[in-house]
Amino acid sequence: xxxxxxxxxxxxxxxxxxxxxxxxxxxxxxxxxxxxxxxxxxxxxxxxxxxxxxxxxxxxx
Amino acid sequence: xxxxxxxxxxxxxxxxxxxxxxxxxxxxxxxxxxxxxxxxxxxxxxxxxxxxxxxxxxxxxxxxxxxxxxxxxxxxxxxxxxxxxxxxxxxxxxxxxxxxxxxxxxxxxxxxxxxxxxxxxxxxxxxxxxxxxxxxxxxxxxxxxxxxxxxxxxxxxxxxxxxxxxxxxxxxxxxxxxxxxxxxxxxxxxxxxxxxxxxxxxxxxxxxxxxxxxxxxxxxxxxxxxxxxxxxxxxxxxxxxxxxxxxxxxxxxxxxxxxxxxxxxxxxxxxxxxxxxxxxxxxxxxxxxxxxxxxxxxxxxxxxxxxxxxxxxxxxxxxxxxxxxxxxxxxxxxxxxxxxxxxxxxxxxxxxxxxxxxxxxxxxxx
Numbered sequence: 240x241x242x243x244x245x246x247x248x249x250x251x252x253x254x255x256x257x258x259x260x261x262x263x264x265x266x267x268x269x270x271x272x273x274x275x276x277x278x279x280x281x282x283x284x285x286x287x288x289x290x291x292x293x294x295x296x297x298x299x300x
Numbered sequence: 301x302x303x304x305x306x307x308x309x310x311x312x313x314x315x316x317x318x319x320x321x322x323x324x325x326x327x328x329x330x331x332x333x334x335x336x337x338x339x340x341x342x343x344x345x346x347x348x349x350x351x352x353x354x355x356x357x358x359x360x361x362x363x364x365x366x367x368x369x370x371x372x373x374x375x376x377x378x379x380x381x382x383x384x385x386x387x388x389x390x391x392x393x394x395x396x397x398x399x400x401x402x403x404x405x406x407x408x409x410x411x412x413x414x415x416x417x418x419x420x421x422x423x424x425x426x427x428x429x430x431x432x433x434x435x436x437x438x439x440x441x442x443x444x445x446x447x448x449x450x451x452x453x454x455x456x457x458x459x460x461x462x463x464x465x466x467x468x469x470x471x472x473x474x475x476x477x478x479x480x481x482x483x484x485x486x487x488x489x490x491x492x493x494x495x496x497x498x499x500x501x502x503x504x505x506x507x508x509x510x511x512x513x514x515x516x517x518x519x520x521x522x523x524x525x526x527x528x529x530x531x532x533x534x535x536x537x538x539x540x541x542x543x544x545x546x547x548x549x550x551x552x553x554x555x556x557x558x559x560x561x562x563x564x565x566x567x568x569x570x571x572x573x574x575x576x577x578x579x580x581x582x583x584x585x586x587x588x589x590x591x592x593x594x595x596x597x598x599x600x601x602x603x604x605x606x607x608x609x610x611x612x613x614x615x616x617x618x619x620x621x622x623x624x625x626x627x628x629x630x631x632x633x634x635x636x637x638x639x640x641x642x643x644x645x646x647x648x649x650x651x652x653x654x655x656x657x658x659x660x661x662x663x664x665x666x
Contacts (some may be wrong), residue, residue, distance in 0.1 A: 240596065240663075242342050251624060272625035274594035278481060280665050281596040299387045 240269065240281045242288040252299040261285050261296065301543070313404040319411060319537035323549045325402055325486075326559045327352045328426075330379040330535035332397050333367040334557075334566050335661070340364045340386070347665060350381045351560040353400055354665070360491050361400040361521040362387035370529055372461035374425045376550065380427075380531035389491070389521045397514070398491035398521055399439075400530060403666040405592065406483030408442065410475050411537060419470025421539040424486070427550075429461045432527035435516035436499070438466050439487040440565075441508065445475035450501050452516055461529070468537050482666045486535070489513075490520035490528055518653045550565070561589040568660035570649040571634075573608075575641045580623065585660065586631040595662035597625040597632055610647045 246264045251272070254260055261273045263285060273281045289296050332351040339348040342363040345356050349367050357363075368382035381400070389396070412420045430436060432455065439450045451466045476483045484566075490513035499511030506512070520528055534548050566588060573583035599622050609615075617638060624635035 241346065241412045244344070251626070262624075269598060270622065271596050271598040274627065276594040278593045279596060281663065291629070 240265075240273075240284045242284050242291070245285070245288045245294075246299065248289065249297040250295075250299040253286055256299075258299075318546045318549075322559070323551065324404060324408065324535040324537075325352075326534045326563075327556055328379050328402075328531075328535075329377050329548070329556075330367060330531050331553055332557050332560045334560065335566055336608060338364065338366045347564065347663075350351070350379075351564060352402060353381050354403065355383075356399045356401050356487065358398075359389070359396045360392060361385055361389040368529065370429075371531055372429075372463070373531060376548065377427070378532045380429075380528060380529040381473070383490070385521055385524050385526040387526050388526070390519070392491060392493040392519065393523070394494045396491070396493040397489070397496060397585055399487040399489045399514075400448065401480055401488075402486045402533065404484040404535075405666065406479050406481050407479050409483040410478055412470065412476065414471045414474040414476045415445070415473055419472045419474070421470050422468040423473055423536045423538060423540040423545055423547055424464075424466040425465055425532070425534050425536070426467065426488075426530060427461050427497050427532040428455070428488070429459060429463055429520075429527075429529040430455045430490070430520055430522050431458055431523070431528060433458050433517045434518040437487075437489040437514040437517045438464075438574070439489065439513050440468060441485040441487065442471065442474050442476060443482050443485070444477045445471075445473070446508045447471055447474045447505050448502055448513065449505045450503065450515070452501060452503075459527075461544070465542055465545060466553050469505065474505060485666075488530060489517045492517045511567070517585065529624070558589050561587075562592050563663070563665045565589065565595075565662045566660065567662060570648075572646075573634075574647060575638075575643055575645045576635075578641045579637060579639055581634075581636045581638055581647060583634045583636060584631060585634060587629070587662070590661065591629045591664040592666070593664045594628050595632070595664040597598055597622070597627060597634075598661040598663070611642065611645055615641075615647070627662075629664075632660075634660075 244265045250258050251260045252258045258275045263271045333349045348365045366382045367382045371377045371380050435452050441448045453464050485511045496510050496513040499513050501515040502512040513645040571583040571585045621637045623637050
């Protein structure tokens with residue numbers, strides 16, 4: 240996963256508002272569910288994407 | 301039958317040269333390609349075809365990557381990883397790069413004793429076929445201590461497989477954490493911009509300096525006639541030469557695949573769960589091999605069918621839409637959108653009948 244291909248990111252939470260994963264929409268019409276786990280390489284990519292000015296991780300529905 | 305041991309004999313004790321029961325480089329013979337066997341139009345980094353072999357690329361042409369059958373003659377290999385240039389890059393910018401990467405988990409490298417006076421040497425062997433003669437670079441990066449070392453080798457004949465052996469000294473000043481993170485990132489360069497070629501090649505272990513990574517690397521992307529190949533990668537603990545290095549450890553396809561599945565799996569051919577409401581299934585998908593960490597979960601594009609046994613009949617759906625997914629190292633739990641369902645009914649199902657029905661891509665790569 241490359242941060243350049245990410246269109247949007249949304250949190251997925253449990254009933255106690257704990258973030259379980261992130262729903263990542265790509266520019267090639269794919270969706271990846273990235274776990275909230277720091278040793279997952281895609282988690283690091285999501286955080287790098289979120290650190291770019293103008294990018295925001297949306298709150299859970 | 302004669303038993304030939306590879307090692308040294310002293311005081312009636314046989315010391316075997318090989319220090320690890322399994323190859324340190326997983327899928328070094330390029331046998332396993334779970335994602336695809338050929339991908340066109342590649343301009344971005346990632347694992348495209350052969351497992352465990354990442355492509356690192358930044359603005360360095362356009363490529364077709366293939367799990368190929370072009371191999372060195374009579375070496376026992378049947379597959380290689382091929383890159384075919386379809387758009388050339390003759391003048392790379394400063395920050396551009398083109399390299400294969402093989403990443404090794406840190407806890408699998410503890411026998412190297414890095415950071416001690418007993419740090420072990422390594423020997424890397426591989427077969428490479430390059431379109432360019434001249435200097436090529438192999439780079440070892442150890443992120444826990446932010447250390448690196450590069451070694452140059454010379455391709456003497458273009459478009460011909462060449463056996464390469466690289467000796468890497470032990471890093472007495474290094475650190476490799478005992479965890480599931482990245483221990484080594486081994487990189488085979490095929491092109492590099494000035495940001496990583498403008499210094500002095502780091503031929504001894506040192507703190508990472510980008511300018512010292514790939515000094516002298518020739519550009520293998522300067523023509524659409526260019527193809528390059530690699531296979532037979534092995535990494536041995538100890539210092540060997542062409543005569544003393546142990547032979548490549550050929551694993552069964554099953555063993556090779558299972559080791560690859562710690563980092564990537566295609567799954568989803570068998571699952572069970574229940575309906576919740578009238579528009580959603582929830583499924584459990586157990587993993588056959590424990591993954592390195594909780595994986596990222598992606599539906600593998602369109603073209604997949606999905607069938608579930610539901611109240612005595614088959615519920616069929618093309619291109620299932622995953623609406624939620626969570627997992628850990630052992631399995632995952634999916635929400636899949638459907639329609640016209642009855643709440644609270646137990647269901648079980650499968651993807652297509654063949655292995656392509658495994659509609660989930662699970663990634664826990666380093």
